[in-house]
Every structure is written in structure tokens, then in C-alpha cells.
Amino acid sequence: MGRAIEFIELSEALRRLVDEVSIDIGGEVVDVQDAVGRYVFRDYTSNTDLPPFNRSAVDGVAARFSDVAGASEGSPVLLKLVGSIDVDSSSAISVGRSEAVLVSTGALIPSGADVVIPIEYCLLSGNLVYIYKTYPKYANISLRGEDLKVGEVIVRRGTKLRPWHIAALASSGYSEVEVFRKLRVAVINTGDEILRGVVPNTTYYVVASYVREVGGEVVFSKVVPDSVSEIAEALRKALEVSDVVVVTGGTSVGFRDVAPDAVLKLESSREVFRGVRIRPGRTASAYVVKGKPVLLISGLPVAAYISLDLFLTQILRKAYGTTLETRLTITGTLARKLPNELGFRSFYRVIACRDKDRGEVIIIPLRLTGSGIISTLIKANAILEIPEDLEGYEEGSKVEVSLINQLEDCSSVPLSDAEPYPKPMVKP
Amino acid sequence: MGRAIEFIELSEALRRLVDEVSIDIGGEVVDVQDAVGRYVFRDYTSNTDLPPFNRSAVDGVAARFSDVAGASEGSPVLLKLVGSIDVDSSSAISVGRSEAVLVSTGALIPSGADVVIPIEYCLLSGNLVYIYKTYPKYANISLRGEDLKVGEVIVRRGTKLRPWHIAALASSGYSEVEVFRKLRVAVINTGDEILRGVVPNTTYYVVASYVREVGGEVVFSKVVPDSVSEIAEALRKALEVSDVVVVTGGTSVGFRDVAPDAVLKLESSREVFRGVRIRPGRTASAYVVKGKPVLLISGLPVAAYISLDLFLTQILRKAYGTTLETRLTITGTLARKLPNELGFRSFYRVIACRDKDRGEVIIIPLRLTGSGIISTLIKANAILEIPEDLEGYEEGSKVEVSLINQLEDCSSVPLSDAEPYPKPMVKP
Numbered sequence: 031m032g033r034a035i036e037f038i039e040l041s042e043a044l045r046r047l048v049d050e051v052s053i054d055i056g057g058e059v060v061d062v063q064d065a066v067g068r069y070v071f072r073d074y075t076s077n078t079d080l081p082p083f084n085r086s087a088v089d090g091v092a093a094r095f096s097d098v099a100g101a102s103e104g105s106p107v108l109l110k111l112v113g114s115i116d117v118d119s120s121s122a123i124s125v126g127r128s129e130a131v132l133v134s135t136g137a138l139i140p141s142g143a144d145v146v147i148p149i150e151y152c153l154l155s156g157n158l159v160y161i162y163k164t165y166p167k168y169a170n171i172s173l174r175g176e177d178l179k180v181g182e183v184i185v186r187r188g189t190k191l192r193p194w195h196i197a198a199l200a201s202s203g204y205s206e207v208e209v210f211r212k213l214r215v216a217v218i219n220t221g222d223e224i225l226r227g228v229v230p231n232t233t234y235y236v237v238a239s240y241v242r243e244v245g246g247e248v249v250f251s252k253v254v255p256d257s258v259s260e261i262a263e264a265l266r267k268a269l270e271v272s273d274v275v276v277v278t279g280g281t282s283v284g285f286r287d288v289a290p291d292a293v294l295k296l297e298s299s300r301e302v303f304r305g306v307r308i309r310p311g312r313t314a315s316a317y318v319v320k321g322k323p324v325l326l327i328s329g330l331p332v333a334a335y336i337s338l339d340l341f342l343t344q345i346l347r348k349a350y351g352t353t354l355e356t357r358l359t360i361t362g363t364l365a366r367k368l369p370n371e372l373g374f375r376s377f378y379r380v381i382a383c384r385d386k387d388r389g390e391v392i393i394i395p396l397r398l399t400g401s402g403i404i405s406t407l408i409k410a411n412a413i414l415e416i417p418e419d420l421e422g423y424e425e426g427s428k429v430e431v432s433l434i435n436q437l438e439d440c441s442s443v444p445l446s447d448a449e450p451y452p453k454p455m456v457k458p
Numbered sequence: 459m460g461r462a463i464e465f466i467e468l469s470e471a472l473r474r475l476v477d478e479v480s481i482d483i484g485g486e487v488v489d490v491q492d493a494v495g496r497y498v499f500r501d502y503t504s505n506t507d508l509p510p511f512n513r514s515a516v517d518g519v520a521a522r523f524s525d526v527a528g529a530s531e532g533s534p535v536l537l538k539l540v541g542s543i544d545v546d547s548s549s550a551i552s553v554g555r556s557e558a559v560l561v562s563t564g565a566l567i568p569s570g571a572d573v574v575i576p577i578e579y580c581l582l583s584g585n586l587v588y589i590y591k592t593y594p595k596y597a598n599i600s601l602r603g604e605d606l607k608v609g610e611v612i613v614r615r616g617t618k619l620r621p622w623h624i625a626a627l628a629s630s631g632y633s634e635v636e637v638f639r640k641l642r643v644a645v646i647n648t649g650d651e652i653l654r655g656v657v658p659n660t661t662y663y664v665v666a667s668y669v670r671e672v673g674g675e676v677v678f679s680k681v682v683p684d685s686v687s688e689i690a691e692a693l694r695k696a697l698e699v700s701d702v703v704v705v706t707g708g709t710s711v712g713f714r715d716v717a718p719d720a721v722l723k724l725e726s727s728r729e730v731f732r733g734v735r736i737r738p739g740r741t742a743s744a745y746v747v748k749g750k751p752v753l754l755i756s757g758l759p760v761a762a763y764i765s766l767d768l769f770l771t772q773i774l775r776k777a778y779g780t781t782l783e784t785r786l787t788i789t790g791t792l793a794r795k796l797p798n799e800l801g802f803r804s805f806y807r808v809i810a811c812r813d814k815d816r817g818e819v820i821i822i823p824l825r826l827t828g829s830g831i832i833s834t835l836i837k838a839n840a841i842l843e844i845p846e847d848l849e850g851y852e853e854g855s856k857v858e859v860s861l862i863n864q865l866e867d868c869s870s871v872p873l874s875d876a877e878p879y880p881k882p883m884v885k886p
Contacts, residue, residue, distance in 0.1 A: 066670050136757075136758075194664065194759070197832050200658060200662075201658045221545070229564065231628070235625040236622065239494035242495070405626070
């Protein structure tokens with residue numbers, strides 16, 4: 031039998047990860063083109079004014095506001111055309127009183143002009159132009175620096191770069207940017223049954239693909255038997271090449287408790303927490319070994335997923351010094367009563383769907399049989415948390431869920447998923 | 459001056475893309491580990507029952523329901539322990555009347571047993587065990603196939619693979635999966651001003667990083683002058699190596715209209731639509747050349763982004779034969795009146811933020827100066843569409859926006875962004 035585990039609350043576990051774990055994964059320089067989806071390593075500010083000069087926002091006629099004020103359909107203003115400026119010309123034309131210049135979108139505004147009248151409100155006639163509409167001063171002109179000024183922040187450290195950040199960085203002359211190096215994760219799966227091929231190593235795939243999805247890379251992976259010395263040996267190797275080690279199984283699985291023993295056997299290892307009051311996944315534990323975080327999580331795939339999403343995500347947040355993307359939440363009506371064990375935080379897999387007839391979102395809990403049950407994650411599109419101080423939610427309660435996939439239409443949810451437990455229940 | 463453009467409504471443009479554009483990008487086989495984030499090419503069904511046998515969901519004691527029914531704290535049931543089964547043992551023990559077997563989580567349920575009592579409700583005493591709680595029949599047993607049955611669908615063609623799909627595929631024995639090949643996109647940026655370095659090629663970075671973000675790859679890129687023959691020549695080369703060609707600029711930019719002319723010059727080219735009633739981006743056009751889609755979009759970065767998000771996304775949907783992830787929407791209160799030109803669909807960049815004091819979401823339009831203004835996309839976290847039949851929205855209206863980034867807290871929105879236009883407005 032494993033040693034007694036001191037369970038702590040989830041909030042305390044997350045707080046300890048923030049306070050007691052430090053991680054420094056450093057930056058690397060990549061071509062700005064390759065930086066989309068990466069987390070930027072430092073603040074970047076604009077090197078230039080954007081636009082670099084006053085330019086026209088439309089195809090039209092640049093003129094003096096004082097000349098065209100009052101122009102209308104019924105009483106157009108007549109101006110003399112003194113030239114035209116295209117988007118690529120660096121003309122030195124200027125606009126005097128009662129003069130106008132044809133400008134294309136993006137073209138430099140000639141000196142003297144302070145308004146652009148769109149071409150559809152102008153009638154050209156030889157070297158004259160009739161203006162049929164008035165606009166406010168500076169209308170249709172993008173002023174120098176109005177988009178970005180020299181020194182203005184484009185992106186802050188920790189931002190996940192999206193296409194417009196890349197465009198702004200490139201416009202500001204950055205051809206390379208420094209982004210956080212990808213988090214290097216080592217994965218150790220414990221279990222004689224996996225080694226012998228009795229059960230497939232499902233949890234490895236959960237961890238490896240989760241790590242990739244959050245922008246990390248798996249740099250080490252090994253399946254080891256339920257042996258303290260062999261797990262310790264794998265940990266030593268893993269710590270040499272990785273930023274974080276994730277160990278699955280070996281904690282209160284069956285009648286063994288080998289993984290925590292293996293971690294504590296290592297030099298300069300320190301417990302952050304051991305056991306968390308969450309369901310599934312209460313055996314989750316965290317250690318620091320040689321300054322690097324080591325997470326022990328369940329060997330069962332769903333519990334493993336939920337633990338990664340809580341604890342590995344927290345480590346990533348810490349690494350990038352920023353708030354990672356938080357998942358979107360949606361509120362809906364619970365289709366069925368859900369129990370909770372007081373003092374534990376439960377994570378239920380649910381389907382959140384829009385019921386067009388009732389005009390509301392319905393939250394349908396999937397039948398819950400054990401944390402090994404991967405099919406509930408395939409079918410679920412959201413996770414419902416029940417906090418420690420509640421005994422559950424009644425049917426019809428308004429609950430908030432966090433989406434892990436697209437919101438569905440209720441008419442497309444198979445009835446079998448929406449039905450109450452179709453067979454003898456396992457967890458009461 | 460460009461030729462007169464026949465504008466159509468957005469819904470009609472999207473319908474034509476669906477009806478008139480066909481695209482077949484085929485599949486490729488990848489290791490299941492590398493498949494996360496890719497779109498699966500065919501339906502996959504389970505090859506095995508999961509779990510492959512009836513197994514225990516907890517550490518406990520397997521027994522006959524008829525023996526333990528009625529057990530309680532006050533009147534425990536006494537059973538004889540006839541063995542133990544670990545998660546990796548393939549034991550042939552069976553449970554007779556008044557007998558019990560110790561089982562660990564994941565272990566095979568011995569024949570004869572039809573319930574497992576968690577270890578915390580059992581007291582072991584030599585080869586006897588006291589049971590202090592009763593459970594329903596089959597409690598704490600995961601039945602063979604209850605997770606996935608042979609033949610059950612794991613993922614459908616077109617699904618974007620998430621970690622749990624990878625786990626289910628691997629559990630079901632798939633070490634490789636067939637995913638859609640990445641969409642190959644060619645990018646042609648037109649404009650003498652870009653070639654001469656007068657303005658940076660911002661829009662290229664918008665397109666290239668957008669393509670990467672949606673899981674495609676840029677296989678060809680070229681900046682060409684505003685010349686019909688040079689654009690046509692670049693298109694010919696681009697079409698040889700790509701699935702889709704995106705041409706930026708060259709459509710009603712200034713006094714030229716060279717891109718559509720270049721496309722129509724090519725053999726077997728056909729117009730899908732030319733001009734769409736959207737703002738920004740109304741010059742967006744689509745063609746089919748040699749059976750492949752060619753999109754012409756604005757050379758201005760924001761308009762380009764919005765056009766990609768509408769039209770390239772529609773092409774991707776068609777390619778993957780599925781609904782792509784749709785963006786989440788949120789409803790909030792509009793902080794400022796917004797105008798619309800009847801007959802056009804406008805796309806405004808806005809900040810959606812949660813106002814904790816007022817307990818609602820506020821939608822703050824960013825000042826709008828032109829579709830070249832990249833900084834509004836850096837600051838915006840959502841896009842507000844105003845449909846064709848509305849003249850705009852009044853301040854205080856309830857509006858739905860689609861999120862392009864995380865929802866913010868209103869207290870973190872800089873006042874300058876929330877202020878009404880701080881300088882003379884450009885678009886009335």
C-alpha cells in the first residue's frame with residue numbers, strides 16, 4: 031500500500047508551482063516569417079513611423095480644405111488639376127489655392143493639401159476637376175505615424191505571435207525576432223504492463239501530443255518498469271536533456287508507489303506538492319530536481335490530460351512570463367444532476383450545445399466511468415469544473431464550462447450521449 | 459481608371475466559392491505522433507475493444523454482488539481472500555461464493571466477480587477481508603468495449619486531430635495515420651512601390667503567416683511590378699507548384715487594374731466573382747485557372763487579412779470537406795455608434811472586454827482610418843460585422859462579435875483606445 035498522501039487543494043497546488051518552481055528556457059532568433067505561433071522573448075517597439083508619410087487612404091483628389099468646404103451635388107467646386115501622384119512616385123508637386131492633384135490609395139499627400147475627396151465624388155474634365163462633396167479637414171488622409179509611432183510597443187514579451195504581429199514586426203524592419211525556445215519535455219511512462227505490451231501506451235500519446243499542441247517538443251521518452259531504481263535512472267537521463275520531466279503512472283497505481291520514491295532518491299530533489307484534491311487525477315505530484323520541475327501524473331489518459339492542462343500549463347505560463355491563452359468559457363443549462371465529493375474539485379467531460387428551439391446552451395455531461403475512458407474526451411467539447419465547496423449541481427443549474435472544442439448544435443449530438451447512464455454506473 | 463466592378467454580396471461570393479471551386483489536395487501518411495493539429499484524411503474506426511477486458515476502475519476487492527449486498531459500516535460482510543490480481547497479471551483466478559480477490563486499478567476482473575469495493579471500505583485481516591460498504595452491481599468495473607467498441611468511429615474525415623484523438627488512434631493500434639497534405643499556397647505581391655522599396659511588403663507577411671496558422675505552407679512567393687504580362691508570367695509559375703494562388707494588390711489600386719487582366723489572360727481562366735460588397739476589401743475577386751482557385755485580394759494588410767479569413771478559409775473548408783474550427787462569438791454592449799453603408803457588409807476591429815463593475819461585456823470599436831492600419835489589428839481582439847441591410851448600430855446596442863484573441867478585462871484597455879476618434883476622422 032502506498033504511503034498516506036497529504037492532499038492539498040488545487041489552488042494551493044497552482045500557487046506552489048508559481049512560487050516554488052523557476053524555469054528559464056531562454057530565447058532563440060528565428061526569421062520573422064517562421065515566428066507565427068511562437069511566444070516572443072522580449073518587447074518589440076516600432077523602428078519607424080507607420081505610415082512613414084501622410085498618405086491617401088483612397089483613390090481621389092487631394093486639395094485644400096478651405097477650397098472644397100461647402101462643395102455639394104448642387105453646387106460643385108471647380109479646381110485646377112496640377113498633377114497626379116501614384117503610390118510609388120515620390121513627387122514634389124504641391125497644391126496651391128484652387129488647385130488639386132490626383133492621388134491613388136497609398137500615395138504621398140502633396141504639400142498644401144489637407145483633404146482628399148474620393149474619386150466617385152469628382153468629375154474630371156481635361157485639366158479641371160469638379161468636386162461634388164465636402165469632407166472634414168484631413169479626411170481620407172492617413173497621417174504619418176498614426177498607425178505606429180517610432181518607439182511604440184508592437185508586441186510585449188510572452189505574446190503568442192499572430193499574423194498581424196508578424197506584419198507589424200516586418201513593417202517596422204525586423205527581419206528576425208527572438209522567441210522563446212520551445213519547451214523541452216521528457217516523458218517517462220512507468221508500468222510493467224506497458225513494457226510487457228499488456229496495455230497500449232495511450233498516455234504517452236496524450237502527453238506527447240499535448241506538449242506539441244502547446245508549442246513544446248518531446249526530447250526524451252522511455253517506458254520503464256515499476257522499479258524505483260530504474261525510474262530514478264531514467265529521471266537522471268531525462269533531466270540532462272530537458273526543461274521539464276513528466277512521469278506517468280507509478281503513483282498509487284495498484285499497490286505500488288514507486289515514482290515518488292524514485293524522485294526523492296535523486297540528489298537535490300524537493301517536493302512541491304504530493305496529491306491534489308482533484309477528480310480525476312488526485313495522485314498528481316510535483317517536485318523540483320536540480321532546479322527543474324518534475325511532474326508525476328496519472329497513467330490513465332483522461333486524468334493525465336486534465337493534470338497536464340492544469341500543471342504543465344502553469345509551468346508554461348511561468349516559463350513565458352505571461353498569461354497563456356485561456357480557454358473560452360460558455361454558460362449553459364445543465365441537463366442532468368452531477369455529484370461532487372466535498373473538498374475535491376471535479377472535472378467532468380461534457381457536451382455544450384446550442385439548442386435553437388429553446389434559445390439556450392445545454393450542457394450534457396458524458397457518462398463517467400473512469401479516468402481511463404478516452405472516448406469521453408473524443409465526444410466532449412467542454413470541461414465542467416465543480417468547486418471543492420459544492421456537493422454538486424442540480425439538473426437545470428446554470429453552469430459555466432470551458433470549451434476544448436467547437437460548440438455544437440444540439441440536434442447533432444447523438445442521443446446515446448445525451449441519455450443518462452445507459453448501463454450500470456461505475457462511479458457513484 | 460479600372461473597369462466598372464460588379465459587386466456582389468458576401469453570401470453570394472461564399473456560395474460561388476463552394477459551388478464553383480473544387481480543390482483536391484490529397485492525403486499523406488504520417489506517424490501518429492506527428493499528426494496532432496493536422497486534418498485527418500479518412501474516417502478511422504477502432505480495431506479493438508477498449509478496454510480489451512473487464513477491468514477494475516479502482517484499487518479494491520473484487521467480489522460477487524450477491525455476497526456484498528447490504529454490507530455497511532455497522533454490519534460488514536466477511537469474505538475469504540483467494541488471491542490478488544495486479545494490472546499486469548493475466549491471472550486465471552476466479553471468485554466463488556463468499557470469496558474475494560484483491561485487484562489494482564486496471565487489473566482484469568476475475569471470473570465470477572461482478573462488483574469491486576474500493577480498498578478504503580475494506581479491512582484486510584490475514585486471508586480474510588471485511589467489506590464495509592455496498593455498491594451497485596458492476597460498480598467500479600470498466601466493461602470490455604465500454605470505451606470504444608470494435609468498429610466504432612474514432613475520428614471522422616476532416617477532424618483536426620487533438621491529443622485525445624491521437625491517444626485513441628494509438629490505443630486502437632494505428633501507428634500511422636493519413637492526414638490531408640498541407641495546402642500549398644503561392645503568394646504574388648504586386649506593386650512597383652514594393653519592388654522599389656518605397657513601402658515595406660507588409661501584406662506578404664500577413665498572407666504567409668495566415669497560411670501557416672491555418673496549417674498550410676507557402677511554396678512560392680514573388681513580388682512583381684504592376685504589369686499584366688509580368689503578373690501573368692508569375693501566375694503561370696505559381697500554378698505549377700501550388701494548390702491556391704493569392705495575389706495581393708493590382709486591383710483598383712490607384713488607376714490600375716492589372717491583376718484581373720493578368721488572370722483573364724491565362725488559358726482556361728474563369729471568373730468566380732469580381733468585387734464583393736464588403737468593407738474593407740471590396741476589390742476581392744476569385745478566379746479558377748486550370749482548375750485551381752486564384753484569389754485577388756487587397757494589398758492593404760487589414761483588408762487582406764479580412765479577405766483571407768473569409769475566402770481562403772472557405773477554400774480550406776472545401777478542401778478538407780468539413781467545417782473548420784469556427785471562431786467563438788460573444789455578445790456585448792456597443793460603446794459607440796458605428797455607421798454602415800447600406801448594401802455593404804462592414805468589418806470593424808473592436809476590443810471586447812469584460813466590465814466587472816457593470817457585469818457585462820463592452821464592445822469598443824477602434825478608431826478606423828484605413829485598411830492599411832495594422833495597429834488596429836494588434837489592439838483588437840474581435841471583429842464586429844455589420845450586415846448589408848443595416849445603416850449601422852447605435853451606441854448601447856447589443857452586438858455579437860467574433861473573437862480573434864483573448865477576451866480582455868476592461869480595466870486593462872488603454873483609455874486612448876476607448877476614446878472616440880482622437881483626430882479628424884477619415885472614413886465618414
